[in-house]
Amino acid sequence: KQYLHTMTGAVITGCFTMASIAAFHLLKQQHQDISRRYLSVAVLVGFPASMIAAMPTGDWEAKQVQQHQPVKFAAMEGHFHTEDGAGLVILGQPNLQEMKIDNPIIIPKALSFLTHASWNARVKGLTEYDRDLWPDNIELLYFSYHIMAGLGTLFIALMGISLVLVLKRKLHTSRFILWLLMLSLPFPFIANTAGWFTTEIGRQPWLIYNLMKTADGASNNISQGNVMFTLLGFMGLYLLLSVLYFFLVTRIIGKGPELINQPETETEGVA
Template sequence: MDASTLLSRIQFAFTIGFHYLFPQLTMGLALLLVILKALYLRTKDERFNTASRFWARLFAVTFIMGVVTGIPMEFQFGTNWSRFSAYAGDIIAQTLAMEGAFAFFLESAFLGVFLFGEQIFGQKMHMFSAVMVWLGTWASGGFIIASNAWMQHPVGYTVVGDRLHISNYWEVLFNPWIIPQFMHTMGGAVITGSFFMAGLGAYYLLAKRHVEYGRIFLTLGVIVGLISSVLQLYPSGDMAGRQVADLQPVKLAAMEGLFNTEQGAGIIILGQPNVDNQTLDNPIIVPGVLSFLTYRHWSAEVRGLNAFPRDQWPDNISLLYYVYHIMVGLGTFFIAIMGVGFLLWWWKRRLYETRWMLWIIMLATPFPFISNTAGWFTAELGRQPWIIFGLLHTAQGSSAHVSSGNVLFTLLGFMGMYLLLGLLYVMLMTFEGLRGPVPAEAKEMQQAEGLADSSAY
């Protein structure tokens, strides 16, 4: 692989890695906004409505950052990956265009209604706009996933000369790879939104600021976070893992650090892959579990990397192995954290006064971002050396006339701009978080009128 292609891969990985910090939060918060608004309509407790407006502001800031950082990614298809675009653009462009024309329009239009239309349109329309923002956000992610799923498992195409064309449009949209990937991606996003909400609630309780809203945020975040974390393990993670085993077994072998084919293969808890010696150093293995999880039989055969030609191996097995285990390890901790948090909440609402648990929840806020990023790196590193699995190698998809110097220059430019954007985002979110759901004067008025009732939580 030449230097230009390698730098183009690094640039795309950097830009998409930075960009995805924002959509995963908006996709998670979108569902939580619907829940908050539904709780208000059911209970008529104004605090739920105030909470939904507060999180809508944070959603809007994050949404704008996602749009700004997402635009350069699509330009890279033409600048850095022109041969890939020429080869498969007839298919990839369809799903990307649908994301912009339908899902993004739906999401952005109703976000405006949710932010500014409550007094004009009334509560029912406000609730409807929240639902449409949620559906638009998830539909936007769905169309992007459809594009990626086709690259992971190409279907519904014909080869005409040196290009691919759609032969079955519906087969592309209902690619069997989409459902497990969509479930796993949306589940990860809900975990991110839940931890973010719970983490801010924990901060409010620790700082003794906006205590009533801190309890609401913490309660909702812990309950939704626990449910989504468990579902991320099963059925979502189980479906995704079995799909990889069936359609990309070489990726599974690399993810698990399995160099030799084994019957009754164990799952690796800890260990370091030694690619030169094709061994796993210092392993801690639970026997038979990988075979059972993959094929539902304790003694089933799981093919190792040596069962495949060397040129089909992922080109960075060590990195793939580690990011996969980071994702799985953090996912396990998420279940434990939210499980303990839920038990403390269920048991006489002790969660609100258990400071050590509040500290854990608050400090755990960034880890779902890391886990989701590691998950996407797992998917993309595991597909290598193919940009379209089984059809087009990554080295054949980059632009032939873009020099490594040009790519490096733009990569450094993106790093500088994204650093400034990241700092601006942190400042805006910190300002909104410290200001809280209710301005100081409104909070004093609510307290004077006796609107705060902590016994409900």
């Protein structure tokens, strides 16, 4: 189920990349014909992919987390206290001192329904579990999850509007939507990264869930200097690759699509 959710996210990223590049060329009034075609393909694939990422794959993933990792689920939802008919937090800031969500926007009873298909089902909160089982950074986990979910909702809305315009053959002339599509390029990458933040931060403090803690997996034979050297090395390598990637991709996008001339083949008639 996590594989399906992840692969759907990859498809969404590809579709938004195509749509963003096509919108860029259409706004500059260049490569019009081919840009219209791959913009339409991006939208026709991107809308169902965005829907599938939310339902059913996202729904499956959330229910699986609630069943097998209830502490992680409570933390990422900002659900501090056990409650019958628990509400779904849409916006708000987690307050660990007072064990509540500040400035909340909540859909009443929605969390109970989404997890148990019952409006009045009981959902356990963080305070139900020992503090040493809580994730190390609840605030980052909470915001990562809500950024992912919020952007996923935005993807559905933007691709849905674009699909309607494609069917009406008006998308290539709707400059406002084209601007939104062009500027949306980084959002799928942010959503995917936030999703993996949710996965990896949420499974803490466990290296192997319920069997081995991360602290127990550290080796006494590796010094802090070795760890820092390796970390800085990887960061430097990824920074270099990111700069090269950005340079090459922006150059290719600015140049536009190249049409490959097919060689003409001569056919001989049969006497």
